[in-house]
Amino acid sequence: MNTVISDPGGTPGQQKESDTGIIAQGLARSFGTVQAVQSIDFRAAPGEVTALIGPNGSGKTTLLLMLASLLRPDAGTIRIQGLDPAGDPRAVRALLGWMPDTLSVWESLSSREILTTVAALYGIGKTQARMRAAELLEVVNLGQLADTPARVLSRGQAQRLSLARALINDPAVLLLDEPAGGLDPGARVQLRTLLRQLADSGKTVVISSHVLVELDEMADAAVFLSKGRTVRSQRLAEVSPQGRGYTISSLDLDALRRGLEANSLDASYEPNMENTGGLAKVKLPGEMQAAALLGLLVGAGVPITAFAPSSGLLEETYLSLEDEMP
Amino acid sequence: MSTFTPTPTAAPAPVLGYFAGIGTVFGLEIRQRLRNRGWYIMLGIWFVVVAAVVGLAALSAAEGEFGPGQVMFELVIAFVLFFGMLIAPALSANSVTGDRANGTLAVLQNTLLTPGQLLWGKWLASWAASLGFLVVTIPLIAWAMTYGDVYLPAVPVMLGMLALQLAVVCALGVGVSALANRTLFAVMVTYLLVAMLGIGTLIAYGLSMQLVRTEVQVSNQVWPEEYVSENSYVEWDENNYTCEARTYPQETFATDRITWLLAANPFVVVADAVPRAPVAEDPAMISGIGPMGGISTGVRYSQAGPAYQVACLNGVKNTELPPAPDPLWPLGLGIQALLAGGILAAGRNRLKTPAGKLASGTRIA
Numbered sequence: 001m002n003t004v005i006s007d008p009g010g011t012p013g014q015q016k017e018s019d020t021g022i023i024a025q026g027l028a029r030s031f032g033t034v035q036a037v038q039s040i041d042f043r044a045a046p047g048e049v050t051a052l053i054g055p056n057g058s059g060k061t062t063l064l065l066m067l068a069s070l071l072r073p074d075a076g077t078i079r080i081q082g083l084d085p086a087g088d089p090r091a092v093r094a095l096l097g098w099m100p101d102t103l104s105v106w107e108s109l110s111s112r113e114i115l116t117t118v119a120a121l122y123g124i125g126k127t128q129a130r131m132r133a134a135e136l137l138e139v140v141n142l143g144q145l146a147d148t149p150a151r152v153l154s155r156g157q158a159q160r161l162s163l164a165r166a167l168i169n170d171p172a173v174l175l176l177d178e179p180a181g182g183l184d185p186g187a188r189v190q191l192r193t194l195l196r197q198l199a200d201s202g203k204t205v206v207i208s209s210h211v212l213v214e215l216d217e218m219a220d221a222a223v224f225l226s227k228g229r230t231v232r233s234q235r236l237a238e239v240s241p242q243g244r245g246y247t248i249s250s251l252d253l254d255a256l257r258r259g260l261e262a263n264s265l266d267a268s269y270e271p272n273m274e275n276t277g278g279l280a281k282v283k284l285p286g287e288m289q290a291a292a293l294l295g296l297l298v299g300a301g302v303p304i305t306a307f308a309p310s311s312g313l314l315e316e317t318y319l320s321l322e323d324e325m326p
Numbered sequence: 327m328s329t330f331t332p333t334p335t336a337a338p339a340p341v342l343g344y345f346a347g348i349g350t351v352f353g354l355e356i357r358q359r360l361r362n363r364g365w366y367i368m369l370g371i372w373f374v375v376v377a378a379v380v381g382l383a384a385l386s387a388a389e390g391e392f393g394p395g396q397v398m399f400e401l402v403i404a405f406v407l408f409f410g411m412l413i414a415p416a417l418s419a420n421s422v423t424g425d426r427a428n429g430t431l432a433v434l435q436n437t438l439l440t441p442g443q444l445l446w447g448k449w450l451a452s453w454a455a456s457l458g459f460l461v462v463t464i465p466l467i468a469w470a471m472t473y474g475d476v477y478l479p480a481v482p483v484m485l486g487m488l489a490l491q492l493a494v495v496c497a498l499g500v501g502v503s504a505l506a507n508r509t510l511f512a513v514m515v516t517y518l519l520v521a522m523l524g525i526g527t528l529i530a531y532g533l534s535m536q537l538v539r540t541e542v543q544v545s546n547q548v549w550p551e552e553y554v555s556e557n558s559y560v561e562w563d564e565n566n567y568t569c570e571a572r573t574y575p576q577e578t579f580a581t582d583r584i585t586w587l588l589a590a591n592p593f594v595v596v597a598d599a600v601p602r603a604p605v606a607e608d609p610a611m612i613s614g615i616g617p618m619g620g621i622s623t624g625v626r627y628s629q630a631g632p633a634y635q636v637a638c639l640n641g642v643k644n645t646e647l648p649p650a651p652d653p654l655w656p657l658g659l660g661i662q663a664l665l666a667g668g669i670l671a672a673g674r675n676r677l678k679t680p681a682g683k684l685a686s687g688t689r690i691a
Contacts, residue, residue: 069680085680093436100432103429104429106358118433
């Protein structure tokens with residue numbers, strides 16, 4: 001499992017950094033007495049998938065609504081490709097594709113009709129809209145269901161339709177709120193590939209989710225939110241300073257313990273009930289060290305059956321942030 | 327999600343024509359309504375009910391000799407207007423709240439569509455849907471016209487004013503719908519507004535009577551002897567009387583000063599706008615007066631005031647018909663337009679994004 005994604009095709013955004021992607025600073029927004037967003041700084045660069053991570057109620061959806069030009073921030077500034085959504089919402093909307101976390105479909109219309117209608121609302125001509133709709137229906141694998149009423153679509157299918165809808169105007173900036181919620185594993189893989197392709201073609205992709213393993217595999221950067229604040233922005237290529245936890249399983253726990261102690265590593269051990277085997281959890285500073293340790297253990301004759309990071313990179317950060325939080 | 331071609335087939339022009347946007351919203355709404363089976367069922371029930379009423383009117387009118395056509399025609403119009411007031415709020419007041427509940431409103435707002443285009447499209451679509459109820463009554467109107475006594479110049483005006491009244495109610499419904507969060511609430515408020523126009527104006531008129539109480543000098547009417555004696559068959563002429571010289575004060579109401587309160591009543595607007603048939607010279611040709619004609623006559627007497635309501639005013643016989651008063655319907659339509667326009671403008675403000683203040687409990691998407 002390749003958890004660290006290298007920068008695809010060099011760093012884009014060579015023109016003028018402030019005119020591309022998304023830059024939001026000092027955002028705040030409250031609903032009545034509820035301060036949904038207190039202080040969020042957010043940046044997403046073109047050509048990258050930026051993950052928006054945080055527990056429920058941390059302000060992810062509110063932030064996406066502000067970025068989507070639907071909600072006015074109480075404070076702070078937003079620039080989408082250099083444009084201000086509050087000042088010129090229509091210009092921003094022409095560049096924007098937004099997929100809400102709700103299933104927003106007109107139930108009596110067919111998928112094709114929904115796509116052509118929304119295309120028309122972007123000023124796309126009839127023939128072009130039809131072509132674009134047909135193309136996107138194939139992209140999201142809804143070709144077979146294109147002409148049935150959206151009412152009969154399953155949750156996952158409706159989500160794929162919603163994604164196609166968000167792509168109808170070929171947006172430069174794509175905002176996806178929990179796009180993978182109802183998708184089956186196959187569709188998740190396809191979504192990942194699709195988003196990767198979109199980012200590689202130079203689009204700014206922002207995705208919020210709490211399925212962290214999934215984000216691990218496609219995100220280039222991550223912004224962590226908690227209680228309406230940005231608690232960390234990081235690139236996934238950066239190695240986290242505290243290292244990563246690894247889980248090592250062996251048929252012989254004692255041999256594993258000896259091997260680890262020989263390398264003077266602290267670990268927690270969990271023996272198996274039914275045999276002499278068990279597993280050990282250990283913190284390692286980086287992948288190089290992990291590879292070296294595996295070599296040493298195997299060389300020492302320890303019967304290793306599994307050697308892998310305990311959790312995804314983002315999950316690791318997420319959990320470490322929860323520790324830091326008061 | 328197999329393959330994606332980064333080269334798009336559509337390079338969207340970031341312009342959406344004003345009318346193109348309205349047209350797309352209209353199409354979207356109409357398509358949904360046409361696919362709703364409930365609408366057809368309602369149309370069917372509607373036709374049966376109106377046909378039954380008109381049929382009964384035809385039956386009872388056939389016994390008296392004079393023209394049942396006008397009565398039937400006016401009955402259809404009055405019915406369509408009455409039930410239109412009941413149906414149009416239901417057809418229009420869910421148009422924005424429905425999208426809000428569905429999450430599709432935010433999707434529309436996130437396109438190049440402006441709030442104004444959205445409201446125009448939704449209003450026109452709900453109006454078209456309620457005009458469907460007028461269209462299915464065309465056979466009944468045609469039936470009434472076969473009697474040959476319908477005053478033809480009145481027909482297009484009556485239908486046109488009826489359509490306008492439905493437009494006003496739909497505008498109220500769509501405007502309230504844009505302001506409200508829940509469909510039920512929007513429908514209720516729209517009903518209350520319609521009731522304010524339909525019944526509230528009558529109540530206001532009735533209560534204001536006390537404010538315009540005046541005293542006039544009247545005297546008794548004296549009828550010819552033969553009217554009083556019991557065993558005579560003389561034709562009754564209601565203008566064949568004289569006035570006593572002795573006058574006494576009587577309370578009456580200067581209704582001419584408060585009739586404007588009735589102006590915004592939908593029935594008054596329609597009835598008042600319709601041209602009246604000229605008084606027929608041959609009394610046998612007089613066509614019946616239907617409900618709309620009755621309202622129109624009543625309003626004109628009210629506009630004329632006590633000078634034409636008292637038989638013997640200041641000891642002088644008063645048989646004059648009131649002069650044709652200034653038409654009341656432009657005022658009524660103006661009040662309605664102001665009300666609907668105000669609510670639509672507020673609704674448009676509410677639909678503006680990025681949204682500033684939100685009502686508590688609102689979820690954008």
